[in-house]
Amino acid sequence: MPDKAHYGLLKGKKGIVFGPLDESSIGWQIALHAYREGAEVAISNIATALRFGNIQELAESCGNAPVIMCDASKDEDVDKAFKELSEKLGSVDFIVHSIGMSQNIRKQVPYEELNYEWFMKTLNVSGISLHRLVSFALKNDVLNDGGSILALSYIASQRNYWTYSDMGDAKSLLESIVRSYGPRLAKRGIRINTISQSPTYTKAGSGIPGFEKMHEYSDLMSPLGNASAEECAEYAVTLLSDLTRKVTMQNLFHDGGYSSMGATIPMIRLADEALHDEELAARVGLEDFSPSK
Incomplete structure (x- = not known):
């Protein structure tokens, strides 16, 4: 990452980022930027990510951040993860959900012929997992008053993108969970939002059929061009900071203006x-x- 100005926006704060895998992932960039803005960060992913990703490298880059193994689709894993987080880092000021997968997309199953077992897994991993993270964070009393919860979405939650298939349904569910949880968290000053990011060359994104064409089209249609993972992380930091303490229940487009173009x-x-x-x-x-x- 080239040298950039840092503002100490998260100085004194602690948080956990779920889902970073490698340098291309948005979660990776958010963890790195949060650390560089002064936060203590913990990192979490499934156990197999240790073999296929570069999570230890990220942990070292974030001041030897604790790495917590967790399958966010399982209650017992999430409960255990927040207990471990409390022991290693204490209570936190932010939680980032950067988790998504679809076996139907990976196997290029047409939407009309979805494998329903895989479909339910898509909804569980990519959508319901956010509800699970919030619920178990509250049950374990690990989220501070005035905190921020952030998840990553995509415009296909609201509009049809043919090859995005059941992930569009999962992102719709994700955004609905944000709206449903918003008022319930507000009494403690905790806000919850999603960022709807441009198509981004991550491992998950690149697996979508025709992704290169989607990326190119979006870039041509966006007045400012597509936003990169690093630029998304810079925006995310503001939503984790106290500068946005009255922003909640929003799906915030970070897409170079694409979402407002005809x-x-x-x-x-x-x-x-x-x-x-x-x-x-x-x-x-x-x-x-x-x-x-």
């Missing part, structure tokens, strides 16, 4: 050219999506 002139011209080029239209399958005449 179309750009170059993209309209490109679509028009494709629609009037029969060979090109056939090659990309436009006839399957052509509007009624």
Whole structure:
């Protein structure tokens, strides 16, 4: 990471980031930026992530941060994780949920033919796990008053993105949990939000069929271009800090303006050219999506 100004926004705070795997993951960047803004950080992921990721490297970069193994889809794992967190770090001021997976997407199962066992796992790991983290943090009294809970979402929670499949349903559930928990946490001054990030080249994101095209299209449609994982982390730090203590129950778009765009002139011209080029239209399958005449 190049040298950048740091402002001490999280000085004196403690927190835990669930889900970082390697340098490409947004959770990794959030943990690193939180540490560089003065926070003490703990890191958590499933046990197999130790073999396939670089979590120990991240822990060292974050001042030898404690690493807590936890499968956030299991009650007993989450309960144990927060007990361990309390022993190693004490109560915390923020929790970051950066967890998501879909076997249906990984196996490229069409949405109309979802494997329902995998579908339920998608919802559990990618959505319900947030509820589980919040609930067990409260039960173990490990989250301080005035704290911040943050989860990562995507615009497919609200709009259809064909190849995002059952992850769109999971992100919708994730955002609903945020709204449902918001008032229940507010009496302690705890806020809870999601960031809806641009398509980002993470291990999970890159596994989505046609991801490169999604990424390129989004970049062309965003006035400021796609936001990187590092830029997302910089934004996340503000939501973990006291500067945003009255922001809660929000899904905050961090996508270069993509979510507010209709179309750009170059993209309209490109679509028009494709629609009037029969060979090109056939090659990309436009006839399957052509509007009624």
